[in-house]
Amino acid sequence: MFDVRYSIINMNENIYIALIPLLPLATFVLLGLFGRKYLSGISGMIGTLSLLASTLISLVTAYNYFFITERVNGVFQPIIALKYTWLQFSTNVSIDLGIMLDPISMMMIVVVTFVSLMVHVFSLGYMKGEERFATYYAFLSLFTFSMLGLVLSTNIFQIYMFWELVGVSSFLLIGYYFDKPSAVAASKKAFIVTRFADLGFLIGILILAYNAETLDFGTLIERLTDATSPYLINSTASTLLGVSALTWGLVLVFLGGAGKSAMFPFHIWLPDAMEGPTPVSALIHAATMVVAGVFLVARLFPIFAFDVSALAVVKYVGAFSALLAAIIACTQTDIKRVLAYSTMSQIGYMMFSLGVSKHGGESGLGYMASMFHLFTHAFFKSLLFLGAGAVIHLVHSNEMKDMGGLRKLMPITHITFLIACLAIAGIPPFAGFFSKEEILMAAFHSDKLIYFVALFTSGLTAFYMFRLYFSIFWSKESHAHADHGEGTLSMKIPLIILAVFAGFAGFAPLSSLVTSDGAAIETHIDVIFTIAPVLLAVGGILLATNLYKNENSKPQSIATSLGGFYTAAYKKFYMDELYLFITKNIIFNMIGNAAAWIDKNIVDGFMNLLADTTAHISELIKGFQSGKLQQYAVYFFAGIIGFMLLFIYLWS
Numbered sequence: 001m002f003d004v005r006y007s008i009i010n011m012n013e014n015i016y017i018a019l020i021p022l023l024p025l026a027t028f029v030l031l032g033l034f035g036r037k038y039l040s041g042i043s044g045m046i047g048t049l050s051l052l053a054s055t056l057i058s059l060v061t062a063y064n065y066f067f068i069t070e071r072v073n074g075v076f077q078p079i080i081a082l083k084y085t086w087l088q089f090s091t092n093v094s095i096d097l098g099i100m101l102d103p104i105s106m107m108m109i110v111v112v113t114f115v116s117l118m119v120h121v122f123s124l125g126y127m128k129g130e131e132r133f134a135t136y137y138a139f140l141s142l143f144t145f146s147m148l149g150l151v152l153s154t155n156i157f158q159i160y161m162f163w164e165l166v167g168v169s170s171f172l173l174i175g176y177y178f179d180k181p182s183a184v185a186a187s188k189k190a191f192i193v194t195r196f197a198d199l200g201f202l203i204g205i206l207i208l209a210y211n212a213e214t215l216d217f218g219t220l221i222e223r224l225t226d227a228t229s230p231y232l233i234n235s236t237a238s239t240l241l242g243v244s245a246l247t248w249g250l251v252l253v254f255l256g257g258a259g260k261s262a263m264f265p266f267h268i269w270l271p272d273a274m275e276g277p278t279p280v281s282a283l284i285h286a287a288t289m290v291v292a293g294v295f296l297v298a299r300l301f302p303i304f305a306f307d308v309s310a311l312a313v314v315k316y317v318g319a320f321s322a323l324l325a326a327i328i329a330c331t332q333t334d335i336k337r338v339l340a341y342s343t344m345s346q347i348g349y350m351m352f353s354l355g356v357s358k359h360g361g362e363s364g365l366g367y368m369a370s371m372f373h374l375f376t377h378a379f380f381k382s383l384l385f386l387g388a389g390a391v392i393h394l395v396h397s398n399e400m401k402d403m404g405g406l407r408k409l410m411p412i413t414h415i416t417f418l419i420a421c422l423a424i425a426g427i428p429p430f431a432g433f434f435s436k437e438e439i440l441m442a443a444f445h446s447d448k449l450i451y452f453v454a455l456f457t458s459g460l461t462a463f464y465m466f467r468l469y470f471s472i473f474w475s476k477e478s479h480a481h482a483d484h485g486e487g488t489l490s491m492k493i494p495l496i497i498l499a500v501f502a503g504f505a506g507f508a509p510l511s512s513l514v515t516s517d518g519a520a521i522e523t524h525i526d527v528i529f530t531i532a533p534v535l536l537a538v539g540g541i542l543l544a545t546n547l548y549k550n551e552n553s554k555p556q557s558i559a560t561s562l563g564g565f566y567t568a569a570y571k572k573f574y575m576d577e578l579y580l581f582i583t584k585n586i587i588f589n590m591i592g593n594a595a596a597w598i599d600k601n602i603v604d605g606f607m608n609l610l611a612d613t614t615a616h617i618s619e620l621i622k623g624f625q626s627g628k629l630q631q632y633a634v635y636f637f638a639g640i641i642g643f644m645l646l647f648i649y650l651w652s
Helices: 015-038 043-068 103-126 133-151 156-174 181-212 217-223 230-237 245-260 269-275 278-287 289-299 301-306 308-329 335-355 362-395 411-425 431-446 448-473 489-507 527-548 554-562 564-570 572-625 629-651
Strands: 079-088 094-101
Touching: 015 043, 015 079, 015 094, 015 103, 015 133, 043 103, 043 133, 094 103, 094 156, 103 133, 103 278, 103 289, 103 362, 103 489, 133 156, 133 278, 133 289, 156 181, 156 245, 156 269, 156 278, 156 289, 181 217, 181 230, 181 245, 181 269, 217 301, 230 245, 245 289, 245 301, 245 308, 269 278, 269 335, 278 289, 278 335, 278 362, 289 301, 289 335, 289 362, 301 308, 308 335, 308 448, 308 564, 308 572, 335 362, 335 431, 335 448, 362 411, 362 431, 362 489, 411 431, 411 448, 411 489, 411 527, 431 448, 431 489, 431 527, 448 527, 527 554, 554 564, 564 572
Parallel strands: none
Antiparallel strands: 079 094
């Protein structure tokens, strides 16, 4: 059983915690209502200063939680900093709005606010001169508020409300360039695909809440992990197609997480989402929104750990997504799409790390490793996207064929991008090395098949990232025009700051890295164990160096020799075509056409019949409303005579 002991803190003394999400919300309202007309020149500074304040409050809150607040028997306790009952359905079930502080929510608010702050600062230069500059910052603030509300939620329905608000914010930011048909199509695609997944999430919430008779996270976990609990007994006894209600609920909840985190088969929206401004890609599709699915599974992890079938789904979907995305990334030529598939692969890493974990103790290494990798990934992936933004800002193209030799024109971007590539490749002592090693160690001790898939994927990661690096900064002499160099100072500062974290975040205090029971776990680097992944990473880098450091025909020769497999990988294994076929030929033609016929002939036909009948009756009786006084007088006296005759008949 998962034991939850909430601490309720005095909100009057800790009201500042509520400012973490409320400051971005206030900024959204201010810029949304008055930004374009009255504050267009200073909207960027308003949004940035608001996020700076929110970031500082987050850091103070996290410091107090990890280093000041006392643990109980060495375990970090969840703290309810705010709780307000919004809707009361019954004695046991209500929808509350509140703020919950625990190790993963503390980590997430620091990641969300810090990365969002870096994006705000970078955008001051990158988006300068945009007509809808204030609107852009309003949308960024809305997204940040939504994401903070999501990670601070106290119950599963509150997280769903912010989950949908995050989806709306993403839709607005992806479609920011609404005059571009590709951006409009990408925003609609992201919104529609994630809606299908979110429907599963909602059904999963209803199943879990119905069986546990609560929406509160702590109570939900306590009731569904106690073997003697009648709630758990009922949820496992109720079955559909031989699968328990508990498993169905968890798998459907994971379905929502898979959609938001771009896991197979809901990953098709992520590459197209790169149509949004590049800083948006860094914020939403690298460091924050796409890890929401990982956070969701981690939030309910004690229940997932109790149900091995649901956890197996998380494990195998995560591992397959990681491998599939890494293969596709090796073939893409758009630098943002390479990074998009890289994100999908790294999120897959986090997912299967949760899948190979147990609840608490030494066997909970996978949970800790997943959260650790989420933390380090936020820094080096946002750095990669912002670096890509600086490159695109210079060459005005996303295609690698239009780049090359930019290291001399962009020395700061070059060095910071290289640091991020080394971090994601898992080269020591950069941040990604430490978190990846923990994931591989957890997989090695739990499932050898997953371990070898992860090991191979790590080698592919090093290869495609340095393929990207050499294609941008080496390969050939640059023909780009250095009319503005690397961009403004506001674009360089975030790159430098993120590079520092990408280099040293792996040395974060291990006391703040905990398992799902809130207890710190002792970890250490096994030098012998690191040999294989580091050698694979170095091998991937050397292969990329040989193929892409200097312009040559080797890559094309290899692509030709691989034939159909390379073409399939370049075409993303035709997943988009498959979805279009299903949509157009099955949903539209078979289901859609049938629904249209019913709507036209039955629904509309019935309404038309009502209208025709009403018109016909009106035609028959309209003579009674002729407007002729003499006719009304005849009707009047005829009525009187009729009543008199009736009265005489009844009296007699």
